[in-house]
Amino acid sequence: MSRLDSTGCALALLIVGATFLGWELGVQFFQAPVYILPAPSRILATLSANASVYALATLITLGEAVVGLLLGILGGVILVSLISLWPGLEQGVMIVAILVKSTPLVAIAPLLTIWLGFGVLPKVVLVAVLTFFPVLVNMLSGIQATEPALLEVFRSWHASQRELFRHVRVPYALPYVFAALKVSGPLALVGAVVAEWTGASGGLGRLMWLAYTNLNLPQLFAAVFILALAGISLYALMVYTERRIVFWQHR
Amino acid sequence: MSRLDSTGCALALLIVGATFLGWELGVQFFQAPVYILPAPSRILATLSANASVYALATLITLGEAVVGLLLGILGGVILVSLISLWPGLEQGVMIVAILVKSTPLVAIAPLLTIWLGFGVLPKVVLVAVLTFFPVLVNMLSGIQATEPALLEVFRSWHASQRELFRHVRVPYALPYVFAALKVSGPLALVGAVVAEWTGASGGLGRLMWLAYTNLNLPQLFAAVFILALAGISLYALMVYTERRIVFWQHR
Amino acid sequence: MTITIEGLSHTFTTPTGRVPALRDVSLQIRQAEFVAILGPSGCGKSTLLRLLANLLRPMAGHIALDGLTPAQAAATKRIGWMAQHPALLPWYTVRDNIALAQRINPQPQRAVPAVDDLLALVGLSDFASAYPFTLSGGMQQRAGLARTLALGADVWLMDEPFAALDELTRESLTLELLRLWQTFRPTVLWVTHHIQETVRLADRVVVMSRRPGHVHTEKAIGLPRPRDDTAPDFQPLVRELRVALAAQS
Amino acid sequence: MTITIEGLSHTFTTPTGRVPALRDVSLQIRQAEFVAILGPSGCGKSTLLRLLANLLRPMAGHIALDGLTPAQAAATKRIGWMAQHPALLPWYTVRDNIALAQRINPQPQRAVPAVDDLLALVGLSDFASAYPFTLSGGMQQRAGLARTLALGADVWLMDEPFAALDELTRESLTLELLRLWQTFRPTVLWVTHHIQETVRLADRVVVMSRRPGHVHTEKAIGLPRPRDDTAPDFQPLVRELRVALAAQS
Amino acid sequence: APSLVPTSPAQPARLSMTFMAGYKPQANLPFVGVYLAQAKGFFEAERLDVTVEHSSGRGEHMQLLTAGKAQVTTQDAGVLLQRRLDPGLPLVSIALIGQRGQQAFVALASSGLKTPQDWPGHTIGYKGTPPPELLALMKANGLNPQALSLVNVGFDPRVLVTRQVDVYPVYKSNEPYLIRQWGYDLVQWDAADYGVPSLGLAYVATEEVVRTNPELLTRFLRASLQGIRYAAEHPDEAVDAVLQYTGPETDRNHMRFMLEAELADAQTDLTRQHGLGWQTREQWQGLADMLVQTGALSKADVASAFTTRLLELAANQARP
Ligand SMILES: Nc1ncnc2c1ncn2[C@@H]1O[C@H](COP(=O)(O)OP(=O)(O)OP(=O)(O)O)[C@@H](O)[C@H]1O
Numbered sequence A, B: 001m002s003r004l005d006s007t008g009c010a011l012a013l014l015i016v017g018a019t020f021l022g023w024e025l026g027v028q029f030f031q032a033p034v035y036i037l038p039a040p041s042r043i044l045a046t047l048s049a050n051a052s053v054y055a056l057a058t059l060i061t062l063g064e065a066v067v068g069l070l071l072g073i074l075g076g077v078i079l080v081s082l083i084s085l086w087p088g089l090e091q092g093v094m095i096v097a098i099l100v101k102s103t104p105l106v107a108i109a110p111l112l113t114i115w116l117g118f119g120v121l122p123k124v125v126l127v128a129v130l131t132f133f134p135v136l137v138n139m140l141s142g143i144q145a146t147e148p149a150l151l152e153v154f155r156s157w158h159a160s161q162r163e164l165f166r167h168v169r170v171p172y173a174l175p176y177v178f179a180a181l182k183v184s185g186p187l188a189l190v191g192a193v194v195a196e197w198t199g200a201s202g203g204l205g206r207l208m209w210l211a212y213t214n215l216n217l218p219q220l221f222a223a224v225f226i227l228a229l230a231g232i233s234l235y236a237l238m239v240y241t242e243r244r245i246v247f248w249q250h251r
Numbered sequence C, D: 001m002t003i004t005i006e007g008l009s010h011t012f013t014t015p016t017g018r019v020p021a022l023r024d025v026s027l028q029i030r031q032a033e034f035v036a037i038l039g040p041s042g043c044g045k046s047t048l049l050r051l052l053a054n055l056l057r058p059m060a061g062h063i064a065l066d067g068l069t070p071a072q073a074a075a076t077k078r079i080g081w082m083a084q085h086p087a088l089l090p091w092y093t094v095r096d097n098i099a100l101a102q103r104i105n106p107q108p109q110r111a112v113p114a115v116d117d118l119l120a121l122v123g124l125s126d127f128a129s130a131y132p133f134t135l136s137g138g139m140q141q142r143a144g145l146a147r148t149l150a151l152g153a154d155v156w157l158m159d160e161p162f163a164a165l166d167e168l169t170r171e172s173l174t175l176e177l178l179r180l181w182q183t184f185r186p187t188v189l190w191v192t193h194h195i196q197e198t199v200r201l202a203d204r205v206v207v208m209s210r211r212p213g214h215v216h217t218e219k220a221i222g223l224p225r226p227r228d229d230t231a232p233d234f235q236p237l238v239r240e241l242r243v244a245l246a247a248q249s
Numbered sequence E: 001a002p003s004l005v006p007t008s009p010a011q012p013a014r015l016s017m018t019f020m021a022g023y024k025p026q027a028n029l030p031f032v033g034v035y036l037a038q039a040k041g042f043f044e045a046e047r048l049d050v051t052v053e054h055s056s057g058r059g060e061h062m063q064l065l066t067a068g069k070a071q072v073t074t075q076d077a078g079v080l081l082q083r084r085l086d087p088g089l090p091l092v093s094i095a096l097i098g099q100r101g102q103q104a105f106v107a108l109a110s111s112g113l114k115t116p117q118d119w120p121g122h123t124i125g126y127k128g129t130p131p132p133e134l135l136a137l138m139k140a141n142g143l144n145p146q147a148l149s150l151v152n153v154g155f156d157p158r159v160l161v162t163r164q165v166d167v168y169p170v171y172k173s174n175e176p177y178l179i180r181q182w183g184y185d186l187v188q189w190d191a192a193d194y195g196v197p198s199l200g201l202a203y204v205a206t207e208e209v210v211r212t213n214p215e216l217l218t219r220f221l222r223a224s225l226q227g228i229r230y231a232a233e234h235p236d237e238a239v240d241a242v243l244q245y246t247g248p249e250t251d252r253n254h255m256r257f258m259l260e261a262e263l264a265d266a267q268t269d270l271t272r273q274h275g276l277g278w279q280t281r282e283q284w285q286g287l288a289d290m291l292v293q294t295g296a297l298s299k300a301d302v303a304s305a306f307t308t309r310l311l312e313l314a315a316n317q318a319r320p
């Protein structure tokens, strides 16, 4: 379904076009003031006028998001490995994970700043904290869904949990993991922005914070557009990678 | 694996106990001041001292979270149905979904208040916006992973896309959907809290906001504990429901 | 339905290369004819049925079912295909699996076998409300068979329907199937590895060559029905087909 | 390995009720004996093999493999089980699937068949680097067979290993297998629906009754090897077994 | 939304409106005035139904005000000038409650910093953007901003006590209480003490409401200014009213501290002469000039940023 076929592309353009057109016309029609909802044309104009500023900020934020995402994925995978090798750990790990997940970022951010300083490190950690959970939950679900017929073969071989994990459970869970990555990708960007929101010296999050506190909504939404574009690119990258890696599913 | 067996429970208690003990001792050992990281004992004391306040706030937040989650699930499922019935829509829908997902809540919150007033409605909508995405992405992945042998049978029957969706794709995607729900459950709570953070008249988010701006961390973390407990309950509920509904997988 | 196959070829493209599965297959099948297909493993029998059932598109050649393309024929909902692996829906009981086939293929114009009769026919009455994953291999195959028969189709495309069954179940089901065939008069393509079975069942046996498969021998089975393994002409036909098949190995 | 089964019973609990699969099965199998098992579909043959392979725990009765419980025997990595449905790993090529069996079951003490030899034996040399989902049903089954043989196990628990194969492939594989059996001298339990095959292969044939399965008849096949279908004693044995089986239907 | 409900000619029509506090519930004086006007029936006496909402302080109260979802909000005078210019919000200060700026700068007493002259070589924290007061203060002390290391730390006075920064901007009425509460002594520099003109919180309405519904705003001002005066006389009761909104778990003494700090800044010679909330062209111009000098504002245009007409109406008209 995800094939980049021409009708799909055309329809995508149509839908996105219609969304933006509706937005533009809605703003015109209701005469919405720019400090409440700016028109897309205005946002794009702002974007192109400040292209270099946004480019730099995007680089910073993207860097934090990607590194944080990788850390988050690693964390999720490590936890799942633990649970898979010692299934008794599952409930305990999940409880602690949900505890971490339930703590609002604003409560952890200062702690991280105190421990890790004002640099990018606390931002990266925040992104990791935000993104590990979908990976953990999805991969665990995939692991637990593994086709019983395959498990039986390995049990008849008296294979170790490690062998089972590596040769059966992980490949079987890959589509689940990719689903998680498609969720975590855009989430990582949002996380990086939220982390920068207070107390960063650069990045889209800071730009957005400044824009919002100045009620400069075109600038805020210009950053949103970049975020969306980056999110869509990350998503497309995941879809593409999945197609190559999980080749046995997309026959 | 998720069976509520006694070793699992014992280990869970052990892990959670160890986490809290480590936290408590860490706080004592480093003499961490209470405005930086309060000890769990202190948090629990705060919680029990204000039990009725927290109970009321929890009810409000939980209500918003659950209704918003249901809305979000509905939204995700409707979008997946559309994509499944007209596969050409996929790219367009995903692009718009990621655009929505990338918009920070603070940017839309005032708009929602303008449209929906100061009550719980905008909070519910924010939760829905936050939670529909994992459902959309996961269910779509599940739909697209459907066992080709089953699809072939339906194609040989010249079944409609609707029949295929209902009898094959949806049941096949259920484990993916449940994985999404396990992610979205705690997310819904966080979403409700964030939504209340901006000027609600009640709920845990408001409590947390007040506590945080007064740097009253025991109060903040008391709310975090409630959130975590609610998140764990929601998660456990999802696990239990999955076991009953997706019975063919847990043989 | 009459089936006309002309110069049919099909090649698969796999991650590791191209596999020619069928080459220049031509066959004429009359209305209500029972044609058995024999051939070495991997020679393209399942591929042939998939092409007829509109699950694959032919890369060369031509298929007509009563003059319709496979796609058009599929749209008439008169094609019944039984896969080599029984692909039952694990979330439905055996009965629901069979009933679903009828629900998705409603045949308002014609009588179709009742679900309970089919369950009895394949010996699964006791397992009507069992879920597929609690069935033995042979039971799953019989459930799949019942599901295909439930369609009341005009063309039966059967891919090794008895492979997982013991001789006696096989023989009794053979009789039941012939009865159904004589009632509903479908055109049957019957893929099997059981030479005796072809002589017991078919009007004509097609022996396919090794991959890429093409038609090697066609042999009309002129024996009167009901047929008897101990009839004097029976074993010579079996031997003759075995020799034809052996020429492929 | 010698296998002793005493009073073995097994009942499945399913969402829709309890299904007794085996009742009071007792069998003695000698070291390097080739025992074929015949029985109607659903009588518990696969369940019996699963119990021996430590995939199910018996609910009553006793199993000993060289005096070990199935769990202990499984830990020695000398048990080879072949499932009724070939459960190949779709993410590995045919060769890797087979090689993996050897990697997870290393047998430092003993010679095991080489992967390439096994591929040639089952006729899949050309498909060594193909992925399982591009194989035909019979090819998948042969890959599964090769994977089980690759273990070099002392006990072969084979669940209808030739069900999806044509007569000729079946016959040639029979010969190859007998050769391997005579080289490695494993104890073999061979579930099949093909009566002729049992007489061709086995030292002894066990006929099981309908569900709940128990041992109905045991028949030693005294014919000298290599055996010939046309030998005077062959067909009478086939007929005798068919009669024994028919008593179950 | 404001609505006119016709009643008997003897009684003026009942009006209703929404007041959106510019931050969370706490003892900021403009909030307290409203809380008390509500609690003590001053609004009721004006036949005014007031719904009280709170903002997170991120600016949505200004958006909602201009969208007509609220009729009065509170805003820092400096930010009001900035928002009027960019993005052009039609905001008008109808009463200036905080006659001095809310911001001050603190360091730990133990840091040894005595005057801003001591700052060079130390780390100065700020919330988001360096506040104009900071720049003005540095300028007044002849400090070069380039010579100081400025870091964005967000709202978090804890960075001061954990010594991640040496100087930290605070709201005079808020964080100093918390920091002292943790057992630290502070040195505090108020920009005003160095001649930097600054103003605090104002009641704010839109130009449109000021033009079309002066009656509503007049009644609102009369009642809430009465609330403020009541708070000055009954601080304990005022704190009780605040706790009605914050919840009983809030630190009473903290609110009391805030209230008193803000009361101190609300009363000057000017207000003693003209009444609470009074504002002059000179005050606003001085603030605007400072903002222009520090680069926070591109031009100063204060004429329509405030109005005293409603204050006058409130003072002159007898209560109905
Ligand atoms: N989906 C597929 N992708 C790639 N190759 C395929 C696919 N299906 C079949 N083939 C190849 O096509 C050839 C014919 O396969 P087919 O399944 O038609 O054989 P068959 O005659 O049914 O064999 P069997 O008796 O073993 O079922 C085989 O070589 C197989 O590898």
Ligand SMILES: Nc1ncnc2c1ncn2[C@@H]1O[C@H](COP(=O)(O)OP(=O)(O)OP(=O)(O)O)[C@@H](O)[C@H]1O
Pocket (backbone or CB within 6 Å): C133, C134, C135, C136, C137, C138, C139, C164, D012, D013, D014, D019, D020, D021, D039, D040, D041, D042, D043, D044, D045, D046, D047, D048, D084, D211
């Ligand atoms: N996992 C299971 N859960 C529940 N019931 C089962 C399960 N596996 C097998 N059974 C039941 O046990 C009985 C014996 O099954 P088994 O698979 O052993 O039969 P079999 O002799 O191998 O049959 P076949 O020749 O059809 O493969 C059947 O009635 C089946 O329904």
Ligand SMILES: [Mg+2]
Pocket (backbone or CB within 6 Å): C045, C046, C047, C084, C159, D136, D137, D138
């Ligand atoms: Mg086939």
Ligand SMILES: [Mg+2]
Pocket (backbone or CB within 6 Å): C136, C137, C138, D045, D046, D047, D084, D159
């Ligand atoms: Mg079986």
